Amino acid sequence: MDIVFEKVEHVYNARSPLARRALYDVNVAIRSGAYVAVVGHTGSGKSTLLQHLNGLLQPTSGAVKIGEETITSNKRPKQLKPLRKKVGVVFQFPEHQLFEETVEKDICFGPLNFGVPEDEAKRKARELIKLVGLSEDVLAKSPFDLSGGQMRRVAIAGVLALEPEVLVLDEPTAGLDPRGRKEMMEMFYHLHREKQLTTVLVTHSMEDAARYADEIVVMHEGTVWGHGTPEEMFRDADKLAAIGLSVPETVKLKQQLEKRFGVVIPSPCLTLEQTAEAIQQLFSKVSVHD
Amino acid sequence: MTNHLIIGQYVPGHSVIHRLDPRAKLLIVFAYVLIVFLANNAATYALLSLFALAFAALSRIPFSFIARGLKPILWVVLFTLLLHLFMTKEGDVIYQIGALSVYEGGIKQGIFISLRFLLLVLMTTMLTLTTTPIEVTDGVESLLGPLKKMRVPVHELALMMAISLRFIPTLMEETEKIMKAQAARGVDFSGGRFSERMKAIVSLLVPLFISSFKRADELATAMEARGYRGGEGRTKFRQLAWKPVDTVFLAAVALLAALLCLLRS
């Protein structure tokens, strides 16, 4: 499903003394199947942007096109349910949305709301619990007896159970330890590839943005500051620093090496592996010259 | 949602009313609420209205804003008016619609009673519009101070009130977040069959309770970590200072009460 934002503006509490413009002049196109990272300083409008993707928020002007559907300030599809089924959203600290007596019921909650038959929902729950890295016997437990990390996985399974075409993730790894964080990001990437999802990830980690995303959207004070491939977006560290953002450690290393060595490293150095490769080449060149 | 209901909302300002000691304001409003019931004729009601209007004017809050806030209660006022109009059978018949007749007494009663209600709401609204919740709490704590001797946990009650007030915006934010998360899972909070609606409410309330308990637990721990051990031996940062102007305002209310006694029939 292609997603297009055209001149989107969003004002919270519009037409009241508390009005606050959170987005303006947002023009973004996300092609079907892309993995897009949205980065930006606190309050830059990332979460507001996300909530337009499944009609939780309506633009106060402009238009959001999601597949066939168009949402504008005065027009939205009569039925939001089909849209919500196609666009799954994992909010920040999704474990706060758990409420059923058992993990199984909680995972089935979404599908049942969308009219999936019960036995199929249950079958899906069994499949998903393994996919998110938990064992099947967790299904019978109360979600509130699980650890924080496990609860988070259950909540994510509950969103995946909708079988969305677009998966929207708002800082899904906050508060997890490094291993938990890595496993979770790998899981989303795997899903993205396997189910050909369109993935939109809000993150503060430039490393994750560089490693997983095809494109990065940089938000600044309510509008899109830049949009391009990780390589393009991380080219100018100073400009990013000016809006309170940094570049990944690998890019920092590359830039410092270039300065110290007085060379130009052609590789974008977006991941550890790429960077190691680039340094290897730097050193082998020397040996050739010897 | 909250935009139309201004009752309970504070409007920052530096007017003389804003700067009154919260104890003075609480006493004024409390006294006013009592003496409203002394009025029983045009003169006394006029006097009461004048006082309330002067009080509102001194607060420098735009009258249109206050009026807009009072709108939601207008239907209650209207209802009271109509009720008395048709139910009171005193004096001459002024108007007749079929079986319903309107008496002179009815008109009078209707206007007086709805005016009384309007004045009550206006004055209490003025209190919250010009006093921060924490000031109200401080005022209540200080006024109830003597009850401490009777082993009423005044300090604890006041702290409880202050903390609840502090967490209202946080809880509202939380409610909105959970509603959105469940809406994304296909919950429809605005309609549906009864059973669906029940489920929707459960899916909101259970997470809200759990997170509130967790918050309460963490907050209690944080308070203990910061050395809280009840009111004993505690000093207070917020101090109330009674000024001459507070006495003047209270005196004005006393005067008002005296005049009402004189003028009532």
Place this chain on the structure above:
Amino acid sequence: MAEPILSIEGVSFRYPNQSDYAVQNVSFTAERGEWLAIVGHNGSGKSTIARMLIGLLRPERGAIRLFGRLLNDATVWEVRRRVGLVFQNPDNQFVGATVEDDIAFALENNGIPRSEMVERIREAIRQVHMEPFLHYEPHRLSGGQKQRVAIAGILALRPDMIILDEATSMLDPRGREEVLETVRRLNRQQRITVLSITHDLEEAAKADRLIVMNKGEVMAEGTPEQIFRLGSKLERIGLDLPFAVKMGSRLREQGIPLRAGYFTTEELVEELWTLYSKK
């Protein structure tokens, strides 16, 4: 060597109705002015230790000594005055209706006279650079600002030690840097001892000393250099390594003969340059 400001000896703890120990036979010390970091996977017992240190939980076995005195019912209130604990969730530790009320809270609890409070609040708010926000309500502050208010609340008591229990984990990178910078300054200028519980290995790398927790026990203790030499052993218990360490070992695997023992990108660049110019 000076007497340690904090020493815990053979401490174990079990939550009520639990058969497993959340913390088992843990011992370590901290010197005055030291920055000590505790790292470990989720559920490894870090927060439990922090809570025991200020007497919110009582160890089942072992002893905790602070400022040369045993932590017990008689000393716990003094300890809570001298040791400040900043929790993870910025919202759930903000007690006051406004910033100044919140900073005053602990002062009120300790019976500080009002005239002195005003002075101390002013001093504390200045140290965390939040002067313009004195009258703000919490819902008008960002997470990082709330955490700085929490720190100001501690500073107003003129503490000897600050414990950060993942105090920056719910913040964005800039908020995190603001908070850490504030604490670092206090640590350097006023020699306030800092005990920082964190998942952020880049932050831990800047500590004087590290304690690695695994399943309720201390797995290792030492300078960052000593700890990061453990390499994949740390990764096996769910921890990360600072970027420069990971990069360095990757390069060594590829046959670049780098020395170990650096944690920052700057050091790595220097090391590479030295090698490069020798060729």
